[in-house]
Amino acid sequence: MNLILLGADDLTAQDHARVTDPRRLRHLREVHRANVGDEMTLGVEGGLIGRGRLERLDADSAEFSLTLDRQPPAPLDVHLLLALPRPRMLARSLEHVTALGVKQITLLHTRRVEKSYWQSPELKEDKIRQHLVLGLEQARDTIMPTVTHEKLFKPFVEDRLPALMTPASGTPPRGIIAHPGMPDECPRAVHEPVMLAIGPEGGFVDYEVEKFMAAGFEGVHLGERILRVETAVTALLARLG
Template identity: 50%
Template sequence: MNLILLFESDFIASDTVIINDRRFHHIKQFHQPTQGQQLKVGILNGDIGRGTVTSLSEHSITLEIHLDNEAPPPLALTLLLALPRPKMLKRTLQTITSMGVKKIYLINSYKVDKSYWSTPALQDHSLREQLLLGLEQAGDTYLPEIHLRKRFKPFVEDELPELAAQSRALIAHPYNASNCPAAENIKTTLAIGPEGGFIPYEVEKMQAAGFSAVHIGPRILRVENAVPVLLAKLFPI
């Protein structure tokens, strides 16, 4: 936890918070705080600053808050991700969030197991937990948006052209594809397939919507590894 995220419910005054949940136990174990010590804090969807320890007990910590910095800038990216298996989804969401992605579409694909869509990992509280962990890791505060799209064809035909309009629209695909373009901080829409990749029909549908197929070399990576590699290649992170 490189940043202690604060919520409106933590505040007992305009500049004072009390923390008594998992964040408190993390602070106690890893920061070993003492009175007067300063910790890096940020309010969810707001600014970043310092929290000075004013009181510490067995069950809670009280901080005086001073916020004076903005959160890191987001990536100019809309990410379309074929729904991974649940364990990989959790890790991947944390990675995506920590790298600054703010708009995520979890989409269906022929190779996405139907059972994945009924996993508890897609419940709102579970998704939020992974996003918060990613923000804490990166020292960010702005929560990404997640959209679920269970039907591939209607999404690609009805939503995707407008969604990707006036952006660098790319689909990660290892076959009959161009080299991944150089890093550039421009509006981008990126589609990443499931384990085994998009099937030819899906690639063709996305190309019809204006997407270009790109690859990152001869090696085939797992989704959780391909995501950070692609983001690092496409943006000057």
């Protein structure tokens, strides 16, 4: 936990916070080995980051005086379209992409996604939020990503994707589909909005690739190695950023 993420309920005044949940208290005691007078990095969800001085710590709460004076790191301008991974991989992937600065995540059903994955407890709102919070704490960020679910592939690519690719305002994103066997390497340090599509274990089927290409996406690869989804996601985002 490189940042203690505060919610609105934690703030007792503009410059004071009281933390009461067991997870953060345990981390303060067992990892930070915090003592009264220690200073550490804190931030308010959706807001500023700064320093907090520990004023009081007991079994039930920790109290901080706050000096919040800087903005969170800039987001990565990538909308990630991620074919729903198996549950354990989903948890790790959400944490990784959040730490890398992604703020828009669409979990997508594709042919090779097991339908049972959509019934996983990992998709419950509170579980997803837990993983997003861990990613923010790791990266010292405060801006929570938005996660949407698209359980039907064809209606998404035919009805909703075109509007995402041609927004009413702002710069249209550059569509990129990462898939083995594509002709071009993934670009590096892209200075424009990107919509990045990544398939499941086993990749997209030909029909799905064709649908993305018809929507204006360009196909890219990461070389000859076949990577796990969580590894490929991290590698692609690092190159694009």
